[in-house]
Amino acid sequence: MKATFLLPKDPSVESTGDLTMATLVMTLAAEKWDVQVVCLSSDPGSSRDGYTRVPKTMPPAPALLRDSLRSGRSLVHSRFVSRELIDAIDATETDIFVADHSYMAEAFLQSSHAHDRRDGESVLAVSTVVSESLVWRATRGILGKLDGRRIVRDELRVARHAYSVGTYDAEEAEFYSHHGIPRAHWLDLTLPPKKQVDLGNSRSRLVFLGDRKWPPNQQAYERLLRLWPDIARGIPGAELRIVGSPDPTRTVAPVDGVEDLGFVDDLDEFLSSCRAMIAPIVTGGGVRVKILDAASRGMPIVGTTAAIGSLGSVLGIDGIDDPAAFVAECRRYLLDRDAAVAEGERLHGRNAERWNTGAPHRTVHEWLAP
Known part of the structure; x- marks a missing residue:
């Protein structure tokens, strides 16, 4: 069976902590699934690793604000919706989609696959990675505190569309379970052992x-x-x-x-x-x-x-x-x-x-x- 991961960054050209974890998850998933990748990239013309790459762009602030107000989504969840990403998801043949970060599910929810079902369930799984509300509230001043509430609301809405939600924190998994998400998993991951430092x-x-x-x-x-x-x-x-x-x-x-x-x-x-x-x-x-x-x-x-x-x-x-x-x-x-x-x-x-x-x-x- 095929699993297509939706990534906000390109593992071939970027190196960050969240990509390290995403790569680990994809490696472990590949033991059971045929893994594919659709990612936002600064190098969309590349065919490296067989990934489907979509241009990673930042919409102008006025357009982003208008979309957020019109859709009711938080700024961060509006930021990661683009016509190019929706089209790439539409063109993907797969059994499940796996959104890395909740906001990467937004384009899926506007795609033709949003209503696909497998055994009566959605074909969307989500890895929340970390709630963006924590970062926004701590680092974006008054705007972050105001939009933090909308981010949490968006993350719960996305979770309710998914058949399975994974978190890197046990308390976060409990939060989703408390809000009626039936399959909220704590992904208690560790990395492969490396040579021990001397x-x-x-x-x-x-x-x-x-x-x-x-x-x-x-x-x-x-x-x-x-x-x-x-x-x-x-x-x-x-x-x-x-x-x-x-x-x-x-x-x-x-x-x-x-x-x-x-x-x-x-x-x-x-x-x-x-x-x-x-x-x-x-x-x-x-x-x-x-x-x-x-x-x-x-x-x-x-x-x-x-x-x-x-x-x-x-x-x-x-x-x-x-x-x-x-x-x-x-x-x-x-x-x-x-x-x-x-x-x-x-x-x-x-x-x-x-x-x-x-x-x-x-x-x-x-x-x-x-």
Whole structure:
């Protein structure tokens, strides 16, 4: 049977946390389904990987606002509807469509397949990834707070059209179940195990990973810079390294011991020089793929509840929201290499056991099953 994934980005030309998760899901789905892809792309003429590519454009603000007011949809759900995407969906022969992010289902709902049925059920499945309302409310000011309510309403409306909904957070799955969605699955995914980092030779160095063009990551980065003097106080040679694209619209004053590296040529080698990954995220779930990547490498993690989410029960780690406790945990790893080595070995073993026993595979298969 064929499963066609609807992606808001092109995996062949972009590399982001949500695409990493989408690629993982598609890989696991391919064990049971013939996977196809329709994606929004900055390179719509490409035929790489056999994907169907649709131009990724931003409608003018007045047109977007008019469409949102006319349709009653939130701005973000209106943003991802285009005639080209609807036409591409119309032209696709498949057994099910899988929308990656709720807003990618909007074009499907305006397509000729919206009323297709398989055994009496819709042919739409949805992976919510993360509720856009969280990001909008935290980063878009008054507009975000106002439109946040409409985003939640849109996400519930989309879920009611789907035969199955998958989330990356257990509480989000409970939210959908509470609102009458009969098949709301927590996709408790972990990544394939990678070569374990060599923490035995690591330096007194912590690392923050994240694309800071995404506002929640920029917020976390700025918060981390405020915490760093307390983390590093009295620890000779303590270092904080920042990896990922900076936000070109923001300038931040330099802080002693902190270096912004942007991208590194050999991430495996670089991470072996670090004692732990830290994630003081306030909102949004995009950082979770970084946490899963760290666990797959055996890298200790210090993160907030918002960063870790439901992965705490999967990986056996606790989110830390109290600033003093967060600082203390960071200092523990900087001061005690043996503690970092022991935690890294525990994480690597736990992640490998889940993968080798097929837990991530089962959760995807159950979510998409008829």
